[in-house]
Amino acid sequence: MYRVTIQNETSLPEFRDHVRTLIGARIKPRDVTFSTAESADLFGETPPADRKVPAFTVPGAYVELAQVVLSHRDPARFALLYELLWRLLHEDRKLMSIHSDPLLHKLRHMEKSVRRDLHKMTAFLRFRKVEDDDGELYIAWFEPQHLILGAAAAFFIKRFANMRWSILTPDGTLNWDTNALSYGPAVPKAQAPQDDAMEDWWRSYYASTFNPARVNPEMMRSEMPVRYWKNLPETSLIPGMIAAARARTGAMLDTAPTEPRKNKSGDIVMREFFASDAPQVSVIAGTLAALRAEAASCRRCPLYGHATQTVFGEGPERAPVVFVGEQPGDQEDLGGKPFIGPAGQMFDRALAEAGIARPMVYVTNAVKHFKFVPRGKKRIHQKPNAGEVEHCRWWLERELTLIQPKLVVALGATAVKALIGKDVKITEMRGRLLTIRDGLTLVATAHPSYLLRLPDAAVKAAEYGRFVEDLTAVARYLPEIAKTA
Numbered sequence: 430m431y432r433v434t435i436q437n438e439t440s441l442p443e444f445r446d447h448v449r450t451l452i453g454a455r456i457k458p459r460d461v462t463f464s465t466a467e468s469a470d471l472f473g474e475t476p477p478a479d480r481k482v483p484a485f486t487v488p489g490a491y492v493e494l495a496q497v498v499l500s501h502r503d504p505a506r507f508a509l510l511y512e513l514l515w516r517l518l519h520e521d522r523k524l525m526s527i528h529s530d531p532l533l534h535k536l537r538h539m540e541k542s543v544r545r546d547l548h549k550m551t552a553f554l555r556f557r558k559v560e561d562d563d564g565e566l567y568i569a570w571f572e573p574q575h576l577i578l579g580a581a582a583a584f585f586i587k588r589f590a591n592m593r594w595s596i597l598t599p600d601g602t603l604n605w606d607t608n609a610l611s612y613g614p615a616v617p618k619a620q621a622p623q624d625d626a627m628e629d630w631w632r633s634y635y636a637s638t639f640n641p642a643r644v645n646p647e648m649m650r651s652e653m654p655v656r657y658w659k660n661l662p663e664t665s666l667i668p669g670m671i672a673a674a675r676a677r678t679g680a681m682l683d684t685a686p687t688e689p690r691k692n693k694s695g696d697i698v699m700r701e702f703f704a705s706d707a708p709q710v711s712v713i714a715g716t717l718a719a720l721r722a723e724a725a726s727c728r729r730c731p732l733y734g735h736a737t738q739t740v741f742g743e744g745p746e747r748a749p750v751v752f753v754g755e756q757p758g759d760q761e762d763l764g765g766k767p768f769i770g771p772a773g774q775m776f777d778r779a780l781a782e783a784g785i786a787r788p789m790v791y792v793t794n795a796v797k798h799f800k801f802v803p804r805g806k807k808r809i810h811q812k813p814n815a816g817e818v819e820h821c822r823w824w825l826e827r828e829l830t831l832i833q834p835k836l837v838v839a840l841g842a843t844a845v846k847a848l849i850g851k852d853v854k855i856t857e858m859r860g861r862l863l864t865i866r867d868g869l870t871l872v873a874t875a876h877p878s879y880l881l882r883l884p885d886a887a888v889k890a891a892e893y894g895r896f897v898e899d900l901t902a903v904a905r906y907l908p909e910i911a912k913t914a
């Protein structure tokens with residue numbers, strides 16, 4: 430028997446990586462158990478991850494279904510999804526359209542339940558205004574049926590982008606500061622404010638989002654049971670709006686319709702919650718593997734749109750030193766690994782000369798997507814701007830928190846900016862040790878791409894020598910990273 434332990438239960442990239450390994454090792458659904466980090470199963474072997482997995486494709490409809498069903502609370506969902514995938518690959522490629530199939534039917538039912546829960550959260554959640562040291566803060570309490578916090582966050586960020594808000598739930602807390610989302614621990618319901626200050630605001634919000642074409646009193650009653658109506662500020666508006674609905678519907682019919690978005694298989698994509706352009710939501714992953722899996726679908730800034738993939742850091746989970754570059758280049762973008770192109774080759778050579786074993790250190794970038802402009806067949810590197818660096822700090826901070834290195838080496842000014850939030854010239858920082866937080870020291874040196882660009886051979890050789898000296902100082906500071914052979 431094999432066992433798979435899921436770190437981030439709702440993460441599609443993590444699930445995809447696990448099932449890829451299982452498919453690659455030809456492990457049948459009945460020979461594997463799935464559990465989460467909290468309920469980790471101690472029995473069974475970990476599936477062999479070293480096999481070369483042959484490329485395979487999966488119908489888009491399966492991916493969409495899996496993305497939603499992963500938010501269902503039923504612990505059996507991973508096994509059910511894997512069984513469906515196995516059958517799609519080994520029995521019937523058309524299985525996604527056989528609606529009478531009991532397994533597909535069950536999964537569709539689970540999908541519906543998650544969607545209904547998302548709808549309820551976005552429709553019935555009520556914010557209350559409070560004041561804290563930073564001004565107005567809107568707080569809401571909600572008890573979702575499923576694990577939809579991450580998926581729902583995209584909706585609330587879009588709708589209330591300019592408000593600072595917190596959504597408290599028994600599963601955890603979402604906090605939006607108008608710029609970044611953070612995820613905190615669960616809090617008791619008693620901490621949610623109960624006053625009525627927001628009621629007028631809700632009335633106008635509801636009136637402005639009311640869709641007359643959808644008025645169906647029967648359905649409204651089943652979705653929002655009448656016994657709750659008296660507690661919701663906007664319900665006093667409903668009779669008047671129903672009366673006006675016919676006229677407003679006529680006006681809407683006169684307006685040209687917009688084309689619905691379609692996915693690759695031609696299905697209309699109706700979902701706002703999982704829309705590809707929705708702001709990305711991250712939860713705090715407990716391992717580097719889980720963090721990497723999450724970062725694979727990062728959409729915190731627009732750079733993901735043109736890059737091939739997220740290039741996440743690489744190295745041991747407990748590396749004593751982390752090297753931070755600027756952003757992946759052309760080859761890193763294609764290969765999915767940091768520092769493997771020309772700058773990476775120079776970096777490797779300098780590390781070797783300094784006596785550092787690259788497998789002993791963690792190498793990452795301030796920005797995890799390649800930023801470029803196309804010129805003919807070439808993709809020309811563009812320096813990331815302050816906003817992009819700031820958005821991507823989300824990942825770098827978490828890498829550092831999980832790895833807990835003693836030393837972080839900034840390769841170039843962008844890395845310094847990501848680490849201390851300031852524009853500082855490398856010439857001013859070089860050779861100085863700076864404590865940036867408890868137990869973490871920063872040192873800065875040149876970026877290998879800067880060395881590569883120097884036109885004068887003699888200057889280039891001298892600068893390369895200084896770079897190797899800086900790395901040698903790092904090796905002296907941390908003898909545990911020395912090359913053994």
Ligand code: URA
Pocket residue numbers: 754755756757758761766767768769770772773794878
């Ligand atoms: N330059 C960087 O800063 N990082 C890479 O990964 C490659 C080139």
